[in-house]
Amino acid sequence: MKEMINKFIPVRRFFNFFSCDMAIDLGTANTVVFVPHKGIVLNEPSVVAVKAGTNRVLAAGRRAKEMLGKTPETIVASRPMRDGVIADFELTESMIRYFINEVHGNRRTLFKPRMVIGVPSGITQVERRAVEEAVRQAGAQDVFVVSEPMAAAIGAGLPVHEPMGSMIVDIGGGTTEVAVITLKGVVFCKSIRVGGDEMDQAIVNYVKRKYNLLIGERTAEQVKIAIGSVLVDNNASESMEVKGRDLITGIPKTVMLTSVEVNEALLETVSSIVDVVRVALENTPPELSSDLVDRGIMLAGGGSLLRGLEKLLARETGIPVKRAENPLLCVVNGAGKMLENLDFFREALMK
Numbered sequence: 001m002k003e004m005i006n007k008f009i010p011v012r013r014f015f016n017f018f019s020c021d022m023a024i025d026l027g028t029a030n031t032v033v034f035v036p037h038k039g040i041v042l043n044e045p046s047v048v049a050v051k052a053g054t055n056r057v058l059a060a061g062r063r064a065k066e067m068l069g070k071t072p073e074t075i076v077a078s079r080p081m082r083d084g085v086i087a088d089f090e091l092t093e094s095m096i097r098y099f100i101n102e103v104h105g106n107r108r109t110l111f112k113p114r115m116v117i118g119v120p121s122g123i124t125q126v127e128r129r130a131v132e133e134a135v136r137q138a139g140a141q142d143v144f145v146v147s148e149p150m151a152a153a154i155g156a157g158l159p160v161h162e163p164m165g166s167m168i169v170d171i172g173g174g175t176t177e178v179a180v181i182t183l184k185g186v187v188f189c190k191s192i193r194v195g196g197d198e199m200d201q202a203i204v205n206y207v208k209r210k211y212n213l214l215i216g217e218r219t220a221e222q223v224k225i226a227i228g229s230v231l232v233d234n235n236a237s238e239s240m241e242v243k244g245r246d247l248i249t250g251i252p253k254t255v256m257l258t259s260v261e262v263n264e265a266l267l268e269t270v271s272s273i274v275d276v277v278r279v280a281l282e283n284t285p286p287e288l289s290s291d292l293v294d295r296g297i298m299l300a301g302g303g304s305l306l307r308g309l310e311k312l313l314a315r316e317t318g319i320p321v322k323r324a325e326n327p328l329l330c331v332v333n334g335a336g337k338m339l340e341n342l343d344f345f346r347e348a349l350m351k
Helices: 002-018 089-104 125-137 148-155 196-211 217-227 259-282 286-295 309-317 327-340 342-348
Strands: 022-026 030-035 039-045 048-051 057-060 075-078 114-119 142-147 166-171 176-182 185-192 239-246 252-258 297-300 321-323
Touching: 022 089, 022 125, 022 327, 030 089, 030 327, 039 089, 039 327, 048 089, 057 089, 089 125, 114 125, 114 148, 114 327, 125 142, 142 148, 142 327, 148 166, 148 176, 148 185, 148 297, 148 327, 148 342, 166 259, 166 286, 176 259, 176 286, 185 259, 196 217, 196 252, 196 259, 217 239, 217 252, 217 259, 252 259, 259 309, 297 309, 297 327, 309 321, 327 342
Parallel strands: 022 114, 114 142, 166 297, 297 321
Antiparallel strands: 022 030, 030 039, 048 057, 048 075, 166 176, 176 185, 239 252
């Protein structure tokens, strides 16, 4: 038997050489690609720039993000993913195809790749079919869909296959998803379309309302990363210079924004995240609740990097909260593990 297996190993390697299976986290903010035996091979913003009136991609990822709000009429730079789902089908397909070609490089593959794609748990059937079709049009042969909280839990190292409760809170660019998982199945899951983008917009609205200053989403994101926090000490307030256009005079203007003000701007959005965690805890069966008291809550996703969020959730729920080691990569790492062990994780895929 061992001799037969050994004979087939070179054949497997031969076919692996001509194919390039992938796991993709097609996120609102970033697209991350995992290839078996190689790991993360691409991590780029989900932004694409095309020639106006066509779908000819001029740039994607970081280069395209730098163009946002700064393009002439001949170039259109946009984010084709919104709230975790496809907002522009053709641009999404073009972006995925561009990224797949980046991964392949100059090597042509003999066989179309299999792909595992992470999608929000609250996605509709229509939205899910749009994702599957976009990935197939971009060059995939078989498409397997997994909910992002399940993939994030696997990527964060939670024992999703064991008979014990695990709670994951995945805060992405467009959605926040809370799931209680046991035995490779979701016991309860709640998804809201609130995430990093909503936080950025909250900062834009706050600055507009308080200072009559219009700033861009990229500037708001930089503010959030630099001085954003959900727990602020008035005696240790940070500040940041913010530039934009004065809505009254129409000329450029600069204001100093403090971390206390950013905290005020983010208050409503963060409260929505706390509320959805509470709802999940209220709907968790008693036996699994006792597991959560012992094991705590795991945070994943880029939004979990907001300072003070762990302490706030722990204070509001009375349960230990910790952040995953690589929160931005949890979904794609989990999808990658599923791709490498499809038979074992088949039950965890979305039907």
